[in-house]
Each structure stands twice: as structure tokens, then as C-alpha cells.
Amino acid sequence: MSDLAFIGLGAMGAPMALNLARDGLPLRVHNRTPARAGPLIEAGAELAASPADAVRPGGVVFTMLADDAALDAVTSGEHGFIDRLGAGGLHVSLSTVAPETSRRLAAAHAAHGSLFVAAPVFGRPDAAAARKLWICMAGVEAAKQRAAPLLERLGQSLHDFGTDPGAVGVLKLAGNFMIMAAIEAMAEAQALAAKSGLDRKAVAEFFGSTVFGGPIYRNYGRVLAEGAYTPAGFSVDLGLKDMRLVRGAAEAVKVPMPIGDLLRARLVSAQAKGRSAMDWSVIALASTEDAGI
């Protein structure tokens, strides 16, 4: 297992890579900003100067990047790893990207004799650190069989969604869409409740512990009730990136999504009002402001 690489040490990637390192797996890591690799080096990982340097021929490489362009760059760009990974290698892509990006990468790997698994993850950084992520995967069988034991180290459950790495990317986008739809619904409901004389925090606490138990409604309900939009857990800019991926995926298969349109309009307006770096749940202010609160 000396052939393991992890590229992309952001808020999600760093704790996931750290878990692999702590399991004693020999690991080379790469990040555009090398400073972020500190804790990993402490845990025994080796820092590589480029994506290509991080991988070994026939090895396994994980990627967790911010967007499609970054994923393309580390894979097939000037210092990308795809040539060096070569025949028998495996690329496990954890990022949230467009379905066609994953399909294109799978084809590129096939042309190189290497394997590709798309494995989007659900959960926040603290869940990544605690190995509590829910992980989905899709790809050819041989690829999934090799990826599975590694992915199982990173989350609480692993879900096989077949062979199309594009489709499993849609699943991830659909999940983020539903989370944001829940935020908007809570925002409208809280605006109504507040102007009707109810206490926002009591309302959020009630729903989050009863009808809508579970972290999404409980956590975001509290954020909205308290107006705690900074620091961002997930920023307006990232939210809009994802909601545009949702739109792209939906238009590709010709599916109108009216709540999706509303969410993007909210995010665009949040940017226009200078809230790009705040948490994406700041779209809730639209309901507040439109209600004259």
C-alpha cells in the first residue's frame, strides 16, 4: 500500500487524508498551498511537489478538489498525474463536480488503462474527521472492489450506485439541492412564525427535535434563528457553484426544477448584496427582508 496518494487538502480533504495516514497507510499528499499539509506530515505522510509526483505507477490516488477545473488540472494538466498513474492505476474522485466531468475522466482513464471511481461524500468537515461521512460510489466493478476497503475507512457507510460515475455525481448534487431547499423552506416558515409573534429559536428547536429530527433541520434551523451566517460552513459562492451544477445536470436531461431556480436567484441576490463569503444559509435573509422585518 505504499502507492497511496491524496490530492486536495481543503476543509474536507485534509481530515480524510489524515484518517488514512493515522491508519498507518503510507501516503503521499499534494496541495496547491503546501502549508496545509503540516498535520499530515506530522502523521507520517510525505509531501509531493506536484500531482504527478504524488502518484506511483499502478497506484491509487484520491482527489478532493474545489471544482471541475481544479480536478481537470490535477488529472490531465501540465503536472497532472494521469500519465504517471498509468496502467493498473486507480483514481478515486471525491469532489462534487458535473456529471460530464466524471464521465470524461472515466473515459480518459480507460484510454490510459487506469480505473476511475466517482465517490462523492455527504457530511461536513467534522463528520469527515470522525469518519462519519456517507459515501456513494460508481464505476466499473474492478475499480469499486479496489476502492471500497479504502473508502470504508473514511465514512460510516458506503453505498454502491452502479457503474455510471456521472449518475452518482447527480446524486450528490440532488442531495445538496434538497439541503438548500430545506433551508429556504425554513427561512419562509421562520419569517411567518416570527411576524406572527413566535420565538424563532423555540420554533427551530421544536421542529429540529421532533417532526424534522436530524442534523439538517436542527443545525440550519438554529443558524437561521440566530442569524449566525459567519463564519461560513459552506459559502454563498460554493453554494452557487453547486446550484449551477444542479442546473447544468438538469438542463442536460431536460428537467425543470422551480425550487432550484428560486435557490439560484436567492444566491445571486446574496452575492449582489455583498454576502458572497457568508454561509449559503444567508439566503434566509431574503425572506426576512421581503417581509419588512
Add this chain to the structure above:
Amino acid sequence: MSDLAFIGLGAMGAPMALNLARDGLPLRVHNRTPARAGPLIEAGAELAASPADAVRPGGVVFTMLADDAALDAVTSGEHGFIDRLGAGGLHVSLSTVAPETSRRLAAAHAAHGSLFVAAPVFGRPDAAAARKLWICMAGVEAAKQRAAPLLERLGQSLHDFGTDPGAVGVLKLAGNFMIMAAIEAMAEAQALAAKSGLDRKAVAEFFGSTVFGGPIYRNYGRVLAEGAYTPAGFSVDLGLKDMRLVRGAAEAVKVPMPIGDLLRARLVSAQAKGRSAMDWSVIALASTEDAGI
């Protein structure tokens, strides 16, 4: 405790009344269609010929009616109970009605020297039968103190939302709104997933057991994936009644609710297509049909 009455033995009222009867509390019941009282009579309850006949002066009366008009009729109509209930009586209203209806009833009771508690409940008929309802309440302290031990017999938790019976009604409406918003979001997400090549049931099963654990997403996710819109758990007609109450409450306090508008449009269209008696989650067919599936 021989002074207990329960009026309205529909899908929700019947199991709630039955739980009171099974606790050995002497109970008089009334329903517009007396035949529904059978199991209650077996359990020891007494059938009253009218709302007024059901109550005793200074006693306690529960009401669980289909709509505002029915609630007004049993309270203050020709054979209504408010006069007979009289000074020292208590009316516990469990129905989902407009905030102003509850406020008007509270005032009417105050004029008669009787007390009023609005106590909307969350949960389906099986939860009512199993005493698993979540129950909220609002009213003057004396009223809540008398109502609380009775309400605790009917649910798994009781939540005090202060003194305004109208406001607690808004809470109930907000909850139903959020449930329906979740249905619409799932409908859009499933349409996207299905046209992208994913299996609807696998998608519903995944989200319902992970990110969106809890009964709302799990149960409705399955209903949508299977297209199981009949028999209705909660019909399009009832759903539209509730969403109109949401609109009325929102306009009263001047809160725009764009998802609320979308949900009503979906329900109106469902009626126009002859789906009035199907489950309200049949609005999901709009996403399917608009996507040309």
C-alpha cells in the same frame, strides 16, 4: 373526571379519543356521523346526540374537526356547546385552523367565563393511536395547567408556546408547509435523478436513511419513488385547505412565501387534473410530467 367530552372522531380524533377511553376516563363523544363511534362505545365511552349534549357545565371538551367552519359550528352553532360548557369549562382545540379562528374562539370563551387552549398536534393516525404525537399548546396559564395532564396522555411530548392560541396555530401551519416543501424538493430531485439514470427507489432509500433520516423524507421518498398516491394519507383537497391557511396567515402579517406559492399552484393543478382525492404528495407528478417522463 366524569366531565370529559371529545367531538370529532375522524382519522385523527378517533384514536385520540380511544386512548382517553382506554385510560378509564369517563368520556362522552360526538361525531356528525355517529357510526364512527362504535369502537369508542365498546371502550366505554358514551355517545352524545349533539355537541351541547356531550359537554357538562364546567367540564373539559376536546375538538378535532376538519376545518374552521366545522369548529365554529360545534362550538357556537345551533347545537354548539359553548353556552352549556359555561363558566369554569375548558375547550382544548386540536384542529388545524386559521390563527384568527383560534383567537376569536378564545375571546368567545372568555366572554362565557370558560377557558380555551389551542393544541395542534403533529403526526399521522398511527402516531395518534400509539400516543406518539408531538403536541403544542398555547393559552392562558390556568387553561394550560388543566389541559396539560390530559394532553400528555395523547402524545410523546408536549410543548408550551405561550399564551396566543393564534400563534401556535401558525406553528402547525408552518410545519405542514415545511413537510410539503420537502415533498416538492424530493419530487424535483427524483425527476433529475431518474432522467440521469439512477433508480428512484435506491435514491429515496439512500437519502431517507442517511442525510435526511427521519420519517418525512423516508416515507414520502418511498411514496414518490413508487408512485403510491392512493389511498391518500392526506388528500390534495386537505393539503390545499392547509396551504390556503398558510397563505392567509402569511398575508395577514405580510410575509411573501415563494415556495408556498409554488405548492398551492401544484395543488390547484392536481385538482384540475382530477387528483383531488389522491395523496397530497401527488404534486410530485408535476415534476415528472414537466420533465416529459
Add this chain to the structure above:
Amino acid sequence: MSDLAFIGLGAMGAPMALNLARDGLPLRVHNRTPARAGPLIEAGAELAASPADAVRPGGVVFTMLADDAALDAVTSGEHGFIDRLGAGGLHVSLSTVAPETSRRLAAAHAAHGSLFVAAPVFGRPDAAAARKLWICMAGVEAAKQRAAPLLERLGQSLHDFGTDPGAVGVLKLAGNFMIMAAIEAMAEAQALAAKSGLDRKAVAEFFGSTVFGGPIYRNYGRVLAEGAYTPAGFSVDLGLKDMRLVRGAAEAVKVPMPIGDLLRARLVSAQAKGRSAMDWSVIALASTEDAGI
């Protein structure tokens, strides 16, 4: 023709009644605020103390009131005219009201042996003064034949829409809906144009004199470009009244209208922001504000 009455001397009713008086037709007028009758008395009309006093048995009465309740009151209220008008009388209703209100009035007149014509008008007060209104009418043939020569004095054209006074009311509501939809479309377009570096006034002037020639786009385009929302030509409150009538008419026949929903949300938000008395085109500020201008 000494049997002519005109009830309701608001911004629209006053110039219309004045035109009848100036034609030398003996006219009795009534208004809740008698002071508004001044110019009419100068022109030879007689002021009546009540709706009933204004009409003569078997005569003709025009009504131009603010809303359904006012129309009901002058017709069938305590001092209403319907009894006195009696057999052979004719009521020409010019107001914008709900379809069912007109149908109910038609039935009430039929029960009294009198006739009813619904004749909604399109145009602003200056068009009323200049006899430039477009007038529609519906009712039984005998009623329309008697009303037509009088209505022709008040506008530039008269359009027969059959026998159902409710349906012609829907026509009026549909027209106001389309006007407001045009305002919202202009608002979004101008916000886009302004943030793209174009001059709002030049844009409004261009479209209003070319592709979208005609008063609606020209006048409202200018209002939006200049932000001239006071004084109101037609207030937010009146606009919302009409858009609620649209909604009521649409729900009665089960027609979803998504732009209609958007317009009502805009108007409700305008009220919430304290703009109730401004021109209904002030909804354009929502596009401006959401764009961070």
C-alpha cells in the same frame, strides 16, 4: 331619460358621470363623500342623499365603486337601491369585482324584475374624462340593448362579451394582470440593463416607442426609469385587491398562474416595506433591491 343615476364619484366615476351630465342627460348622483359631487352639481346633476334616493323606479343606475363590499352595500344594503329600482330597472355595474359578485347581483336583479349589465372599463381617469375608455359588457340582450347607447357616450369602443356578467369580470381582471406582468417584466429588464451599463430612461424610451409601442410600456417604462412611484396612479393596496380577485377567479376554475403568484408576493412585500400608498409599479424596487442596486 330623467331616470338616470350614477353612484360612486371616485377618480374614475366622477369624470364618467360628468360626461353624462355634460351631454344634457338629467342625472342624479350619489357618493359616500358628498363633497366630490361639486363639479357634477355645477354641470346640472342633482345630489341624492342615498343610493336608494338616487334611483327612480324602472330607471337606469350606473355604479363605479372601490370594491365588492361597496357594490353590495349600495345595491342591497340598508339604503341600497335594488328595491326602489324595481321591475323594468337597469343596473350597469362598471366596477372591477369578483365574477361571483356580478353573478350574484344579476340573480338578485332577476328576482326583482330588473336587469343587470356588467360593464368593466379599461383606461385611466384621463381616458375616462376624454371618453377614450374601452368598455366591455355582458348580460341578457335586453339589458345590453338599453345600456349600449349610454355606454357609447363614455368610451371610444364598446365590446360585447356575451351573457355572463361574471365572465366579463374575468376579462377585466385578466387585463389588469397582464398590465402588472408587463410592469414586472420591465422591472427585471431594466435592472439587468442598468447593471449592464445602459441608461434606464433611454431603454424605456426605446422599447416604449418601438417594439412595445402603446401606453402601457411607454408610461410604466418611464415611471420605472424615473422611480416616480408617488403620487400613485393606482396604489399597491388597490393592486393587491385586484390581484387577489385574479387569484380567487383562477382558483375557482382551477388555473395555476405562476406570474400571478409572483405579482402578489411582490405586492405583499411592498406593503411589508411600508409602500402601500405608492403606485403599484413600485414592485419594481424588488428587482432593484435584489440586484443590490
Add this chain to the structure above:
Amino acid sequence: MSDLAFIGLGAMGAPMALNLARDGLPLRVHNRTPARAGPLIEAGAELAASPADAVRPGGVVFTMLADDAALDAVTSGEHGFIDRLGAGGLHVSLSTVAPETSRRLAAAHAAHGSLFVAAPVFGRPDAAAARKLWICMAGVEAAKQRAAPLLERLGQSLHDFGTDPGAVGVLKLAGNFMIMAAIEAMAEAQALAAKSGLDRKAVAEFFGSTVFGGPIYRNYGRVLAEGAYTPAGFSVDLGLKDMRLVRGAAEAVKVPMPIGDLLRARLVSAQAKGRSAMDWSVIALASTEDAGI
């Protein structure tokens, strides 16, 4: 004036080029499908084998292409004209394209010492044939001065919108957006009218000749009333292309446009239902179908 070229002989370009040829201006034309040049050759124009062959150094070239990619290709592609046009040349771009495409082209021309004018036109093919187009233009003064006398031959009026060729492109997009918004508003209004018992054609005829006089409401009102969606005057596919350009322009300057979102959803759904080649006004069927007609 022997230096005049016209590239793109589609439904709009052909009649415009023909008007230049009929004015006796020596003209070279190019079209991807040469067969469309027949009437132009008859009128004295010369057919060029490529965009580069069509232009003369320092001459004037008009382009009227289907989309941004085609415009880029004829300008800067393999056989593009920009090098040959060279210093002192003028490119007049009549197509509806993204603002950034025009800005990029203007910069490319500046680098070659040539001039660029963006001159989007409003009107259908019959208006182009009759020289009844409304034409807007933007660019540097020297470019506009040279383009103006030629553009005046092609339309009924010419409107100067300053120096930014991107901004005038937004004006064109805003106009198409407002046309489509009017179609949707008419669709909703006609669905309401039809289900209320009114005759669609009578309604369309009334509004198109009174309140909403002018070709947009009159012509599309009739199309909707008659359901005459084929042959397409402007197809769903082209409509969606334009509405996506609107979205791109709006997101670039951070302007939410809720009616714009609705229109795109309608068009995507029309594609999903197999209506891509029908007239874009076929989105009106959504209102009809959602109303269960």
C-alpha cells in the same frame, strides 16, 4: 462601396442582404449553405467561398449568424475574415449574442486596427424584408459614423446606445425577454379566460386592439388563441438559446430575474415534451395543461 460583404443568409440575414443588393451596392455574400444565396446572386451579389474570401482589406462586413460560436468561427476561425479585413476595416455584427462575445470581438478588432459595431435588430423576417426593423448600435464613434448610413437602409429607425457593444447586446436580450414574458402572461390570462367561459380568440382580439395594441400582443395573442405553434416563427430551441444568454448576462452582473427563470423552465419542459422545433410561444401549453384543459 465595392468593399461590402454580408455573411449569414438565414431567415433574417437573407432579406437584409437583399435590400443592400437591391440598392445597387456591390456586395459579396457568404453562407455555410451556399444554396441560400440564389436570390442574392440574381440581385447582383457575388458568392464567396469563405468568410475571408467575402471581405476586402479595409472594407465593411455585416454578420448575421445563429449563435456566438458561428460568429466566432466566421470572424476568427480557420477561414475567418479578421486578418484579411485588416486595418481600416469595419465589422457590423447584427446577431443576438452574449455581451462578452461582442466585447471580445471589439478587442480583437482593435488589435487588428479594424473597427467593430454591435447592431442588434428588432423585428421578424417580414420586417427585415420591408426595411421596418428597429436597429440599435454601439461602438466607437468612427465605427458608428461609417456604419450608420448602411444600417439606415435596413430599418425604419436607428438608435445609438453608446460605445459599449456588450451593453447594446443586453438591450436586445432584454427585449426578447420582455416579448417572451408577454407570451407567458397572455398564456396564463387566456387559460383563466377560457376556463371562465370566455372565447380565447375574442379575448386575444380585444386586448390586441385596445389596451395592448401593437404587434406583440396582437400576433402572439392570436397564435395562442388558435394554438398555431407550427410552423415556428422562432423556435423553442432558439428561444432557449436566447433566454440562456439573458441568464448569463444577468448572472454576470448579479441580477435575479424570476420571470426569466420561469420562462427557461417552460422552454426546458417544452423540449422535454418533444416540442423543440415548434414556435417558442408553445410554452403557453404549460398553462393549458396545468389547468387540466
